[in-house]
Amino acid sequence: MLNGLSIGALSRRTGCTVQTIRYYERIGVMPQSRRTGGNQRRYTAQHLDRLHFIRHARELGFSLEQIRELLTLADYPDQSCxxxxxxxxxxxxxxxxxxxxxxxxxxxxxxxxxxxxxxxxxxxxxxxxxxxxxxxxxxxxxxxxxxxx
Amino acid sequence: MLNGLSIGALSRRTGCTVQTIRYYERIGVMPQSRRTGGNQRRYTAQHLDRLHFIRHARELGFSLEQIRELLTLADYPDQSCxxxxxxxxxxxxxxxxxxxxxxxxxxxxxxxxxxxxxxxxxxxxxxxxxxxxxxxxxxxxxxxxxxxx
DNA sequence: GCTTGAATCTACAACGACTATAGGTTTTAT
DNA sequence: ATAAAACCTATAGTCGTTGTAGATTCAAGC
Incomplete structure (x- = not known):
């Protein structure tokens, strides 16, 4: 929506449970999102993309540690792959x-x-x-x- | 040996680590053994057989819960399989x-x-x-x- | 504006099948 | 007798979640 996706909306769009999204944030593979005045998470399209990436990689058997590496590497588009x-x-x-x-x-x-x-x-x-x-x-x-x- | 296998000897004969053997005892898939005066475990040939069974079943993908069931069922040889x-x-x-x-x-x-x-x-x-x-x-x-x- | 119910929040425990550590005791070999 | 290896218990950690309890916030209807 206009001021961001709730965690439930993100969950529905990715097939990833709400608890798992919070877990990913806690261990740092998902970046923190802004919060509403009442402390609820509101996500952007970038968060949606990243969660899709993580889920897809998990489905392909990558560990969260490997995913963390991939995400870091993906941040430097000019380096060798x-x-x-x-x-x-x-x-x-x-x-x-x-x-x-x-x-x-x-x-x-x-x-x-x-x-x-x-x-x-x-x-x-x-x-x-x-x-x-x-x-x-x-x-x-x-x-x-x-x-x- | 004459008065039973130590946990280390059982470990060597089954390829199962000492910690794992103790874990199996704790969760009840391995029966308790007698102890020496100094509280060390001494195992019999029956224990060896059972541990082989458990390990083999684990290698074939059975869960410990399923193994527990199989062991219970194996105790009633006259029932249908x-x-x-x-x-x-x-x-x-x-x-x-x-x-x-x-x-x-x-x-x-x-x-x-x-x-x-x-x-x-x-x-x-x-x-x-x-x-x-x-x-x-x-x-x-x-x-x-x-x-x- | 008020009420209700769904969604959200944090913090923490549990899962399965181990593995690892700390700190102590017993056994075995010399 | 001593020293090293093996053993003991208790407890915490691993991985990737899932589930719980109890409190708060949000969105919709009246």
């Missing part, structure tokens, strides 16, 4: 590694689940595979945190 | 959904990164795509949390 390229490629590599790992897990789970069809727990393939790694066809060595975000 | 099957399939579906999403993200990141080769920030493809979703070929609608664990 080599560093930006590096961050994007790092993120791509991380996503590719997660993909490979998930493919292995899918394979093993498919094998497990297809072998289990309504028998008794004592004969359950799922429990058996989980109990003994040597019954597992896949070499999914690696810590769970690899697999998470 | 339908519920176990359901948990495994839920997990498989989650992994497949993450996979599809990651494939879209990879595609978009590849496109972004390949278009950016040492120009200036002002012309950087990465920044441009992140700034405007309509420059993005992929429909990766969905919140980041879908994408996370």
């Amino acid at each position: 080599a560093e930006i390229d590096r961050i994007a490629r790092t993120n791509l590599a991380a996503i590719e590694s997660r993909l490979r790992r998930l493919e292995l897990l899918r394979h093993e789970l498919q094998r497990m689940a297809s072998a289990c069809r309504g028998g008794r727990v004592a004969d359950c393939r799922v429990i058996r595979v989980l109990s003994k790694h040597d019954q597992c066809h896949t070499e999914h060595i690696g810590s769970p945190e690899m697999f998470e975000d | 339908a519920e176990i099957d359901r948990i495994a399939r839920t997990n498989l579906a989650a992994i497949e959904s993450r996979l599809r999403r990651l494939e879209l993200l990879r595609h978009e990141l590849q496109r972004m990164a390949s278009a950016c080769r040492g120009g200036r920030v002002a012309d950087c493809r990465v920044i441009r795509v992140l700034s405007k979703h309509d420059q993005c070929h992929t429909e990766h609608i969905g919140s980041p949390e879908m994408f996370e664990d």
Whole structure:
């Protein structure tokens, strides 16, 4: 509107919750906005753009720390974008590694689940595979945190 | 050993850190062990088996809550394993959904990164795509949390 | 102008699955 | 006997949110 978007309006336009917007401000990836006399936030079109950028980058798997870097780098349009390229490629590599790992897990789970069809727990393939790694066809060595975000 | 594995020995045999083992005990997925006179934990072969089960299930993407369920169900070997099957399939579906999403993200990141080769920030493809979703070929609608664990 | 209800404010706790630290005690090897 | 390694508890931190409580402000209708 004329004197700025409320936090709720910004939320509706970006699909980002009100709490998350406040969180982004607190950790400094969103700049502070002006406030009304009653201390409510009022945002500009620039804030809207920045929040779109952040959300889009989050959807593409960038961490908030990476986003912070990207935003800093984006502020110097005359510099080389080599560093930006590096961050994007790092993120791509991380996503590719997660993909490979998930493919292995899918394979093993498919094998497990297809072998289990309504028998008794004592004969359950799922429990058996989980109990003994040597019954597992896949070499999914690696810590769970690899697999998470 | 004769009077049980120390927590460090259990850690070495499972690849699970000492802190994590204590954490599992605290939240109740690992049963308590006997203690030495000096209050140190001493584990049995049953503990080793259970920790292997937990770790293996974690590697396959089961949450600790799901593992707790699986362990409870595994205690009743004469019941139907339908519920176990359901948990495994839920997990498989989650992994497949993450996979599809990651494939879209990879595609978009590849496109972004390949278009950016040492120009200036002002012309950087990465920044441009992140700034405007309509420059993005992929429909990766969905919140980041879908994408996370 | 008044009232109501929705939206907003701050501050703080919780989530999941760990990881790390501080400061102390026990065990093991020499 | 001593010293180093391993262990103990308790507590706080990580990441990216989400949820809560209790107070205040805003916008709309009368």
